[in-house]
Amino acid sequence: MKRNFNFLICLILFVSLLSTSCSVETEKHEIVTPVLELKAVGPLFEGSNTSTATWEFTLEELFPTIEGEVIIEKARITAIQVKPKSNLDLPKISKMVMEMKSKYTKMNRIGLLESNIQQDKTYDLQIADEQEEVDVAITDERITFVGDFDMLDEDFYEDVIFDLQVSFEIETRK
Known part of the structure; x- marks a missing residue:
């Protein structure tokens, strides 16, 4: 019994030593998209409507100080802000669900706004x-953001446009 216990302790120590020695040193970066145009093309009708914005970039643009290949270890969204475009009519809109998709990812929910949206006001979405x-989406270098919102008006024949800005915390390999 004591022999098994000693073996178990040695095994635990070996595994913990192995995991710490194999871990990669990373560096954190805060990346914010430019202001993107999140647009739903009219006519729009009462109920759920979809707006989209696409962000294209290169890893070299995002991480100009990294020499050689940029390897993304971890990435997460830290903030999402939407604001109705100024000087445009806006129908009555309630909540918005924000999702994102890239070439090699499925559609993923990233944020939620559960209040009515008013003109000239900026909203911080609740982050998933x-x-x-x-991390895969960042590596793809092209992300489409999809904002599904509920329109309370019966119909609206113009486009609905929001300013969208998304903040990321990205860890790259040193």
Whole structure:
């Protein structure tokens, strides 16, 4: 019994030593998208409507100080802000669900706004606790953001446009 216990302790020590020695040193970066145009093309009708914005970039643009290949270890979204475009009519809109998609990821929910949206006001969306494949999306170098919002008006024949800005915390390999 004592022999098994000693073996178990040695095994635990070996595994912990192995995991710490194999861990990679990373560096954290705060990245903010430029202001993107999140647009729903009219005519729009009462109920759920979809707006989209695409952000294209290169890893070299995002991480100009990294020499050689940029390797993303972890990535997560830390903030999402939307604001209705100034000087445009806005229908009555309630909540918005924000999702994202890239070439090699599935559609992932990243944020939620549960209040009515008013003109000339900026909104911080509640960030999803579980975020899947954000690191893969960054590596894809092209992300489409999809904002599904509920329109309370019966119909609206113009485009609905929001300013969208998304903040990321990205860990790269040193």
